[in-house]
Every structure is written in structure tokens, then in C-alpha cells.
Amino acid sequence: MAEKRTGTDTSKKGLAQMFKGGVIMDVVNAEQAKIAEKAGAVSVMALERVPSDIRRDGGVARMADPAQTKAIIAAVTIPVMGKCRIGHFVEAQVLQELGVDYIDESEVLTPADNANHIDKKKFTVPFVCGARNLGEALRRINEGASMIRTKGEAGTGNIVEAVKHIRAINEEVAALKNMNDSQLAEKAKEYRVPIELVKETKAAGRLTVVNFAAGGIATPCDAALCMQLGCDGVFVGSGIFKSTEPEKMARAIVDAVTHFRDAKKIAEVSTGLGKAMPGLDVLSMPEDQKLSKRGV
Amino acid sequence: MKVGILALHGDVEEHRKATLAAAKNLGLKVEVCEVRTARDLEGVTHLILPGGESSSFSLLMRESELLDAIKKRARTLKFFGTCAGLILLAKKFNKGTVDQVSLELLDVEVDRNAYGRQRESFEAEIDTKLGKINGVFIRAPRILKLNNGVEVLAEYKGEPVAVKEGNILACSFHPELTTTKFHELFLKGN
Numbered sequence: 001m002a003e004k005r006t007g008t009d010t011s012k013k014g015l016a017q018m019f020k021g022g023v024i025m026d027v028v029n030a031e032q033a034k035i036a037e038k039a040g041a042v043s044v045m046a047l048e049r050v051p052s053d054i055r056r057d058g059g060v061a062r063m064a065d066p067a068q069t070k071a072i073i074a075a076v077t078i079p080v081m082g083k084c085r086i087g088h089f090v091e092a093q094v095l096q097e098l099g100v101d102y103i104d105e106s107e108v109l110t111p112a113d114n115a116n117h118i119d120k121k122k123f124t125v126p127f128v129c130g131a132r133n134l135g136e137a138l139r140r141i142n143e144g145a146s147m148i149r150t151k152g153e154a155g156t157g158n159i160v161e162a163v164k165h166i167r168a169i170n171e172e173v174a175a176l177k178n179m180n181d182s183q184l185a186e187k188a189k190e191y192r193v194p195i196e197l198v199k200e201t202k203a204a205g206r207l208t209v210v211n212f213a214a215g216g217i218a219t220p221c222d223a224a225l226c227m228q229l230g231c232d233g234v235f236v237g238s239g240i241f242k243s244t245e246p247e248k249m250a251r252a253i254v255d256a257v258t259h260f261r262d263a264k265k266i267a268e269v270s271t272g273l274g275k276a277m278p279g280l281d282v283l284s285m286p287e288d289q290k291l292s293k294r295g296v
Numbered sequence: 297m298k299v300g301i302l303a304l305h306g307d308v309e310e311h312r313k314a315t316l317a318a319a320k321n322l323g324l325k326v327e328v329c330e331v332r333t334a335r336d337l338e339g340v341t342h343l344i345l346p347g348g349e350s351s352s353f354s355l356l357m358r359e360s361e362l363l364d365a366i367k368k369r370a371r372t373l374k375f376f377g378t379c380a381g382l383i384l385l386a387k388k389f390n391k392g393t394v395d396q397v398s399l400e401l402l403d404v405e406v407d408r409n410a411y412g413r414q415r416e417s418f419e420a421e422i423d424t425k426l427g428k429i430n431g432v433f434i435r436a437p438r439i440l441k442l443n444n445g446v447e448v449l450a451e452y453k454g455e456p457v458a459v460k461e462g463n464i465l466a467c468s469f470h471p472e473l474t475t476t477k478f479h480e481l482f483l484k485g486n
Contacts, residue, residue: 004418011417014434014473018347021305037393040352042305077393077408078349079435101414101435124415233305258304258356259332
């Protein structure tokens with residue numbers, strides 16, 4: 001009998017494939033994790049504070065206390081993700097040790113390395129990374145990311161940046177279609193990735209890994225918008241537990257993602273949800289406060 | 297024949313591609329559709345329950361009319377479940393969420409996520425009655441017990457990982473990621 005191989009590319013990308021069409025929710029404790037699971041989340045993201053609180057508090061945002069992550073893992077049966085700082089491979093090692101199922105090398109936390117991302121191929125547990133455009137996405141995939149999400153602008157409850165990033169990736173992938181080999185080589189140089197990856201992306205007509213939306217999703221309509229724009233699923237950060245009725249909001253966003261083309265259903269689930277999280281304007285936001293500028 | 301794929305979430309696209317490739321290999325004409333509501337079941341002869349999270353599937357199926365609609369057609373539909381799909385088909389399952397339910401059609405008992413968390417997810421060559429294949433096990437459920445009428449199509453380290461009972465086919469791994477053999481058997485019937 002052949003021995004088993006763990007941490008393979010297929011099994012890492014595979015878990016993300018199982019999430020497609022689903023919602024991954026940010027949670028900071030066991031109680032929130034249970035609410036997310038009960039609402040039909042496909043996974044939860046365990047973190048110390050939701051992005052809007054990180055924004056408000058300022059200071060350095062780090063990996064959550066292991067006790068907090070362990071309590072969340074113990075509370076639910078669905079996969080649990082954990083966030084580490086960009087380039088902080090020791091936080092990633094600790095998250096893997098704790099048993100998290102996916103590691104988010106996240107710009108929402110304060111970067112630990114301004115020049116390097118983590119060499120993700122060294123890990124058994126898969127990684128998801130944020131991207132604003134195709135170059136960022138391909139660099140992360142080349143470093144070993146098994147899943148991509150748009151960065152959006154986390155903690156704002158404002159969908160505008162996520163939409164911008166989704167459209168940028170869509171347009172840049174579409175542009176590959178009519179390029180010849182020398183133009184593809186130029187793109188590979190511009191994106192700083194091997195030409196093979198650019199060619200694979202051209203052939204697939206999309207990113208070669210699962211691509212979720214994140215960063216600013218606050219309502220069922222926001223979530224369905226990202227799905228109709230071609231995303232494989234959505235992350236909801238502050239949008240659930242900063243709304244006035246988290247249980248209802250969580251359930252409604254799950255329904256809106258499953259039935260993302262069904263306006264009647266979305267209207268129904270959007271009714272009587274209480275108040276969505278307070279939003280922030282992104283246009284007037286100083287550039288140095290934009291989390292999406294981190295880790296390019 | 298019309299193959300419906302439960303599309304509440306999960307690896308629906310991978311099943312669609314494997315189904316179409318299997319149909320091409322067999323020279324069969326197959327229509328594939330996504331099933332999100334009871335209405336989508338119309339005309340469906342074969343139903344695939346994909347990989348995903350069985351707790352979420354259970355919730356969404358119970359709160360829509362889908363669970364009852366599928367149960368009502370249990371005798372006439374042909375079923376194929378992989379990973380979470382196996383749990384949805386099982387008569388008995390352990391370690392589910394508080395109010396998680398299944399279709400209770402396949403006479404096996406399964407343990408959810410029994411092969412471990414993601415760091416224990418694995419690939420391995422497995423011998424099946426359909427030939428050698430590369431099996432991908434992702435936080436996979438384990439088949440603990442099976443009743444007499446259930447045929448074992450594949451084992452890994454002495455444990456059943458693919459089974460068939462009447463009109464139901466199920467795997468604890470994800471054949472849709474690596475082979476069309478199981479989809480071919482599903483479309484052929486026997």
C-alpha cells in the first residue's frame with residue numbers, strides 16, 4: 001500500500017475548492033465562531049480583533065493569542081483559519097502547530113517584513129493571501145499561496161476597493177488572452193513571476209487557484225455583487241459582528257452567496273436585518289491608512 | 297440523462313468537469329445543471345453531492361425545501377456523494393453540529409473529519425475495483441461501519457473509502473479532483 005503524502009499542492013488547493021460558493025467569517029472568540037457555524041459559514045477566520053477595531057485602536061496588530069485560536073478550534077467542526085503578519089514565518093509555524101486549516105498572511109496585521117513574504121511552499125498547511133491586481137496575485141501564487149482573496153479595504157464596510165481589485169484582476173487576466181509569447185514574457189517580467197505561471201493563467205482564463213472577495217463586505221448585496229463579478233466566494237470581516245444583529249446578518253450573507261443570481265431571494269434575506277456596520281469613506285482616507293498598500 | 301449537482305457551495309465546478317469528461321469517454325449525451333432549490337431538481341436523473349462543509353449543506357437544505365424534495369425522489373434518483381456528500385447520504389454520522397441532519401439513504405456510519413485536520417489531509421495511491429487511482433483526502437470522513445447490502449469499491453489501509461449500495465455511490469475522498477472513473481461508473485449505473 002502506497003504511503004500517504006501530506007501537504008501536497010492538490011490537497012492544499014483542494015480545501016479552498018471545497019469553500020467555493022461559501023462564506024468565511026472573521027471571529028474573535030468561541031461564541032462568535034459558533035454563531036458563524038450555525039449560520040452556515042464554510043470556515044471561520046480566528047483573529048485577535050476584527051479589522052475595524054484594529055483600525056480604530058492603531059498600534060501593532062499581531063497574530064492572536066494561541067489560547068484564543070485553540071478555543072475557536074475547539075468550538076466548531078468547520079475549518080479554522082488564522083492570520084499571521086506578512087513575512088512573519090514564525091507566527092505561521094505557530095499557527096500550523098496549533099492546527100489551523102489555512103493561514104492568512106494578511107495585510108490587516110502589521111507587516112513584519114517589508115521586503116519578503118513567507119516562503120509558503122515550506123508549510124504543510126495552505127496559505128491564502130490578499131491581492132489588489134494580477135501581479136500581486138501571481139507573486140503570491142508563485143510563493144506558494146493556494147488561495148487568493150482581494151484585499152479590498154478591510155474594516156471600512158465599504159465595498160468600493162474590493163470591487164476595484166476584483167475588476168483589476170478580471171481585466172488583467174482577460175488581457176492575457178490576446179498576447180503572444182513575447183508579450184507574455186514581458187508581462188512575466190513586469191509581474192516578477194515565471195512565464196509558465198502567466199501562461200497557465202492565460203490558459204485557465206482565470207487565477208489558477210480559488211479567488212475570494214474580501215475587504216469591505218457589509219451586506220448580503222455586497223456579497224452577491226462580488227459573486228456576480230466572478231469571485232469564488234467571500235470573506236466577511238467586521239461586517240457580521242459589527243452589525244446590530246450578527247446572527248441574522250451572517251445567515252443572510254450565506255444565503256445571498258448561495259443564491260447570488262436570485263434577486264428575489266436576496267431581497268428576501270436583506271429584509272429586517274437591523275443596521276449594517278458603520279462605514280468609512282475610502283476616497284478621503286489618507287494613503288498611509290490604507291491597509292491594502294501593505295505587502296505588494 | 298440530466299445530472300444535477302448540489303450547488304449550495306463546494307467543488308461543483310470540479311464535479312461538472314469530471315462528469316462531462318466521463319460522459320465524453322463513454323460516448324453519452326449528458327446535461328449538467330446546478331441544484332440550489334427544489335425547483336432545480338426537475339428532470340434530474342442523477343444527483344451529485346459534492347465536497348464542502350456538511351454542516352452548512354445540512355442547514356441550507358433543511359431550511360429550503362430541498363431536503364424533503366430529494367428524500368421524496370430517493371428511489372428514482374441516482375446519487376453520488378464525495379466527502380461531505382458521503383456524510384449527507386449516510387444513515388448515521390458522528391461529530392456533526394447540534395442540529396445537523398442527513399438524507400439517511402446509505403446504510404453506513406461515518407465519522408466526520410476523522411482523518412484529521414488540514415495538516416493531516418493527504419494523497420495516496422489506492423486500489424479500487426475500478427483500477428488504481430490517486431485519492432485525495434481532505435479533512436475526510438471515515439466509514440466506521442457498513443451494512444450487508446453495501447459493496448466496498450475501495451479500501452485504504454484496510455478501511456472502506458468508496459462504497460456502493462443500490463442507486464448510491466459514495467467516496468470519503470475526492471475522485472473529482474484526479475479521475476473520471478467514478479463518474480463513469482455513476483453514469484453507467486452498473
